[in-house]
Amino acid sequence: MALGQSCDVSDEAVAELASRVESFVRDVVAPYERDPRRDAHGGPTEELVEELRDRARAAGVLTPHVRPDGVHLTQRQTAIVLRKTGLSPLGPVACNTAAPDEGNMYLLGKVGSPAIQERFLKPLLEGRARSAFFMTEPAEDNGAGSDPSMMRTTCQPEGEGWVISGRKAFITGAEGAKIGIVMAKSADGACMFLVDLPNPAVRIERVINTIDSALPGGHAVVSIEDLRVPADQMLGRSGEGFRYAQVRLAPARLSHCMRWLGACVRANEIATDYACRRWAFGKPLIDHEGVGFMAAENLIDLKQAELMIDWCADVLDHGSLGIAESSMAKVAVSEALMRIADRCVQMMGGAGVSGDTIVEQVFREIRAFRIYDGPTEVHKWSLAKKISRDWKGSQP
Known part of the structure; x- marks a missing residue:
């Protein structure tokens, strides 16, 4: 499989x-x-x-x-x-x-053992189960967020398996998930485990109220207390967790861009239809430069986002992990989509901030996307570090 x-x-x-x-x-x-x-x-x-x-x-x-x-x-x-x-x-x-099922399916298909694929991947592919990816940790614990190396959740070998303890935060879809991918730190480094959910050792403390509302289960804060996992439910070996996270990272970033580009296409259709039908000051809104220019700028940003996604997809299809390229795509696309969604709201005025169309929701979801899977500033910082490394490497 x-x-x-x-x-x-x-x-x-x-x-x-x-x-x-x-x-x-x-x-x-x-x-x-x-x-x-x-x-x-x-x-x-x-x-x-x-x-x-x-x-x-x-x-x-x-x-x-x-x-x-x-x-x-x-x-x-x-x-x-x-x-x-x-x-x-x-x-x-x-x-x-x-998300997170699409990224989790990709990861398990790439690195999961046949037994893991049969037990955990198959129900995901068939749409019979939802999953959650447990990596981010609460800020009040000074745990892993944009910097995964700060992970505080631990895993210790015990008998024929492992025992995991810690807290996680902003875990998308944890409420109602049947499958979890849990990241924890051993003496060797980061590890990934597959777990069946619900489990009494995995307790949802609360589901956070957030700006977005597209996904079932919301985003939860979760306590993990003495979760026992058999050794054969670890992905790979102890200490290889970050390596496997890299396999998932770029495709998951890019698929976010793909899906939300589609949402902005629809939002722009709705806003354009509104601007062409709604009259003010003797003519349709679209004929006023202030509105017409926003519609034109949306077309430009939509095309640029599409091309950026396709470019990064080509990089991945040629075998690269695409870490830097996916950072560039995530920044460029999320920022372009934010501009598009904002213009759609503005073009529609009061109707744009109402729940009468999906435009208002798309605006909220895209605003969150600029943070999820790495804030824009973190990606720029990472790219700046790469620029510095490349420059130093080019010096005689």
Whole structure:
């Protein structure tokens, strides 16, 4: 079931798949945007998630970026498909391309043992389970955040397995997840473990109220107390956790960009339609330069974001880890999408800050995206360090 890159999926087949995904998201998923089945934090309830996934399964667009034989589309092809799932905030959840599941599936397909893939990857691919990635830790504990080397959660060998203890924060989808990937620090360094959830040793302290509300389960603070995990549920060997995190890192950053580009395409469609229909001062809003220029700037930013994603996808498809390239793409795309979402709200005035369309939600989600998977400033700092290293390495 290993998820390897593939060249035998034709571009024509990918285009046809993307068209079916787009039709499903626009025609079937979008009407659910007004569905009242939401949790206390605004995310879709488990009942709504299951209903959407049942409909995606029936339409043949569940986990569309992975073929039934387990072959993963290339990153460039994945970009085409995931952009379509992002046309609704509920689209990635419905089609099983949402974070953190999409990144976790990619990781397990790349480095999971056959036993791990059968037990943990298969239910994710089939949309029968959600997962959570336990890495970030509470700021009050001075734990790992943008700097993962500050990890305080520990793991100790005991008998035939390991015992894990610590606290985690902003764990997306922890509430309701059936599978967890837990990062902890041993004497050798960082480690990754697969765990079944729920587990009495993994306790949700609270689900944080955050600006975004697209994903089921929200973002939780979690206590882990003497969690016992069999040795064969460790990914690789003790101390290799950060290496495996690198495998997941760049594709996960990029897939965020893919999905939210789709959301901004839809938001721009809504704002443009509004500007062309709404009259003020004797003519449509679009004919006023103040509004028309914002619409034009959105087209420019949308295209630049698309090209940046495709460039980084090509880098990954050629075998590079793409750490620096994905940092550049994440900064450029998240900042461009923020400008687009902000203009969409501004073009629509009062309607833009209301819940009558998804524009207001897209604005909130994109604002959060500028922080999630690394704030813009951290990526710039990392790139500046690379520039310095490269310069020093070039000196005689």
